[in-house]
Amino acid sequence: MTLSILDLAPITSGNTAADALRNTIDLAQRAERAGYRRYWLAEHHFAPGVASSAPAVLIALVAAATATIRVGSGAVQLGHQTPLSVVEQFGLVDALHPGRIDLGIGRSGQRRAELAAKTAARTAARTAAAPPAERPGSRTVDGLLIPPPFDFSKLVTHPQLAHYATLLQQPGAETPDFAGQIDDVLAFLNGTHEAHAVPGEGAELEVWILGSSGGQSAQVAGERGLPFAANYHVSPANVLQAVEAYREAFKPSDDLAEPYVVVSADVVVAEDEARARELAAPYGLWVRSIRTGSGAMPYATPEEAAAHVWTEADRELVADRVDTQFVGTPDQVAERLRVLRRVTGADELLVTTITHDHDDRVRSHELLAQAWNRP
Template sequence: MPSTPLSILDLSPVPAGGTVTDALRNTVDLARRAEQSGYHRYWLAEHHLAAGVASSAPAVLIGQVAAATSAIRVGSGAVQVGHRTALSVVEEFGTLAALHPGRIDLGLGRSGQRRVEAAREIAAPTPPPVQARVVDGLLIPPPFSYAQVLASPRFALSSALLHQPGAQPPPFAEQVADVLALLRGDYTDADGLDAHAVPGEATDLQLWLLGSSGGESAHLAGALGLPFAANYHVSPWSVLDAVAAYRAAFRPSAALAKPYVVVSADVVVADTDDEARRLATPYGPWVRSIRSGEGAIPFPTPEQAAQLPWTEDDREFVADRVDTQFVGSPGTVAERLHTLRTVTAADELLVTTITHRHADRVSSYELIAKEWND
């Protein structure tokens, strides 16, 4: 198998019957093992108000992971800048970069305008149905509408808790420009006053943009000559649009001479296809819990998942995610990752695995790393 780097995206999942402490300690343990298995980088996601996900403060967790490892790159996938200032982000990650030079990635994700987008999506006419298609062996499912999630009362509560009263996030492009200026040390305001982020300025942070479509994030990453991460595991229907838009917009920069794309995938690997499918059984109900607007539930056991209410409507509600999860033996999953890499021309793959038992999650990552690198 070609030597395309494999990396990890971790949500610090909380298992049913477990605790947040368990989840966070499991993340640190997994990072150590990932380094031993040869993974290139280890990213922490940012999620809030979800009983089943403990990665709500990625900068704090990145510091713990970086301190527990010695060489693997560690970063955010991604900081939600819609409820943060550019300065706070640069200072936090500048501190990490000063403590762990040459190892810290700052991934930024667009957020903060979701209510407006939800209102537009709800008000828009229902688009004609789109059929699933297969592109050179890669399943591209129909798009999923997030209107229900974005318009839910719990999403509104989350937004209210994350933002100061009356605060309006600035446009994403402006925030990214401010981050870059603070990192370079040439930030000035409209009156010509300069500001310097300490720590942060002149550090060796690697800046990334993450995106789920061919929209603003992809175009901006390309125009600024930054590396870009596209989500097949969250938005499989738009991954090809995202990477195409990024490459079309790319302009060489001091950071990159040519485009660099990471593509993510959900995977569960076990010794056999049947065992992997059993371990992945809770994934559908878990995704349903997120899309219902209630937030991710603690990840059930396969036996608990089999007892949860489940209808054909539920199946359709999460089909795009379940059908694009790569589940099976090492050979089965490696072949599907090979297809994903070939179709997207990814320079690196970012895999994320959630199982109830930490030991099964560790084994999944170790099995696919060994198969991929052999």
Template sequence: MDGLLIPAPFDVTRLAASAAFGLHGALLQQPGAESPDFADAVDDIAALIAGTYAKDGHEAHANPGEGAALDLWILGSSGGQSARVAGARGLPFAANYHVSPSNVLEAVEAYRAAFRPSDVLDEPYVIVSADVVVAPTDAEARDLASPYALWVHSIRSRLAAIPFPTPAEAAAHDWRPEDLDLVADRVDTQFTGAPGTVADGLATLQRVTGADELLITTITHDHADRVRSYDLLAEAWATTTPKPPPAPLGVEVGERAG
């Protein structure tokens, strides 16, 4: 899409049928329990922060938190309720390209279509997330990022992330075609390379989505490589784009995604 890779949607059928998925649900939700409506949950959180929460004539107060200068953000992985609620409430919205890249455009479009001005925002405000690994060369960055597929596979196959492997451990893994398919959308949309390579890719992401900010996540086996990745990207980005203001302290509320 205009230079940005929008992969096919992730098929959750295999994941939903797994024993791990059933265990996950059993641990997180009691039998017969009903999840609250998302819009109501957002309103409750906003009321607790503002100190105005009450139900059936009884007040409840969040301590700490009440009266704090917090920004309430909605995180969404599709054009579903999270995007619509964020827009209707006039709240800032974070679109989840790094986990659900296939849905990022529909998410931001649904948010903007639903947006109504509020005391918080006069116009829509969008953050888009991205997975990034930067190194001095494209080849080194690809090597540092090579364990990513194995790590994502552990999340999607068992709903439990393994410790992030080393490049050597990743190289020794024997991949089946169906396992590669399970992680292809995440691997193919990771921004990996030398500083200029990644900065150009992120500029495309920002342009196509119309993002006001990008939220960058970097994961490598060695912490020093991760810090260096951020430093290299910051230097490259600063040479081509204006420096954004410091991000305020925020609270994110979002849909769970695979």
């Protein structure tokens, strides 16, 4: 099947990290039975509502609890670790589950520094009398909504997040160039590095690059002949430029003769549209907690979300994510996903779903799998 799952191991209000991890393992087992192709775990830190802070550990647990589904990272943040440590961790898991592990890699540390530098430069050049930049409007491309871009530079320069960033690395550490890090990962895996990663060298890992724009991640993935995952659910405004940049940069490799693209989407599915929208109601509040710098909050109930008093600034802050969430019946969501696949040319789709109650999340994935497999 050309559907896969991305899981953040969400902690919902009134529940614990242990509950979230048990739910992740249960969902992975059910996803395997439903026929999903991959089960990826995200990497998030300092988030009261997310338990997937150590993806390699969680991947090992999920792989041990399943038998056939591919399990991987979406994505390991290479800005926080060395290529050697990543290869050793994933090589260890592959040693016990050979041929089932995906090593998805992101470049968060370097990306954060670049955005902070750009923000500082804009601030220095701006005069007090200058009006704020006007946001471009949404557009629809062959049925797919492409919203205005969200300015992530405001988020990465948040004082609390800047402090958190220092906790993810040793004092004084600097993140090397991403391309060089990827080359080191590949060299450790294929045994051409001057040092040997054990376990890791010769591991049957499938290496992926994840990206949210047409920048270095897409370029590196293409130039190294690696598969690429573009984030419509995180950065929907940039998804088309991301996949285009990857395809333009692509060079065949020993593992991949042609470009291979996965595109992500946030979905909530229920038997009827009204129920789906009720289950999805807390999503905007959850995104707001991330974009205000406090970290993903424990995922609220629909009733808790309804009690929030929204300002116009709140709505603007989360509009791109809320407007591009696919919510509805199985057939409605499957059709919107087919539009996403057609417009982006994706070879595979990666869906992520968060609801307060675990049973609703399981049911959403099961209903979608059934609809997707229907002729």
